[in-house]
């Protein structure tokens with residue numbers, strides 16, 4: 257098992273440490289293929305990247321980004337789309353050309369074709385150098401819910417009710433939360449050369465303990481990370497409480 261754990265005293269420190277490591281990777285490789293995640297956890301990291309870009313002019317002009325997932329049926333301009341989320345939390349505030357930011361299209365007419373296109377597109381770009389991940393309380397990564405085959409590629413997923421409930425805080429009501437999403441598959445995520453997993457807060461403590469000490473099983477998707485060669489987990493004190 258090669259999971260490396262960096263535990264920090266709080267969320268701010270977690271965000272800063274992860275940002276520092278990403279910036280050092282960008283300095284080494286200015287045309288890094290960077291995999292990005294949504295959710296509350298990486299927003300502090302994105303703020304740190306923006307702060308650094310303004311202060312130290314770290315440039316993203318040759319970076320390509322690839323997001324993990326997108327809701328199905330939510331237009332890009334809708335405030336709840338992950339397109340909107342990424343523009344608001346990162347892309348608008350750094351010098352990345354928007355045509356180098358890639359997110360699955362959850363409004364595509366032929367969604368199966370879109371899944372194949374996205375998967376192939378990442379491959380054509382040479383694969384992801386560094387993937388940022390969060391984790392759901394049920395162990396989902398991207399939107400790969402428990403039971404998703406480990407050999408899955410980008411696909412359409414039915415969201416677990418618990419995931420819809422957890423994400424309903426961003427919507428007006430639970431009914432407004434989409435029932436499906438497009439997500440990179442487990443195998444697509446595992447193809448990344450390096451992975452940073454961000455875990456924050458007591459609500460994630462059980463998931464982190466299970467990920468680090470439990471069996472590798474499709475019932476708990478994040479457990480597959482135990483089989484990856486280069487994973488760093490950034491976790492704050494609250495998240496590490498059960499380790």
Ligand SMILES: N[C@@H]1[C@@H](O)[C@H](O)[C@@H](COP(=O)(O)O)O[C@@H]1O
Pocket residue numbers: 293294295296297298324325389390391392396397398399419423
């Ligand atoms: N698709 C995203 C995941 O990529 C994210 O990791 C998870 C946890 O989100 P949060 O960081 O808000 O707890 O939520 C969503 O379901």
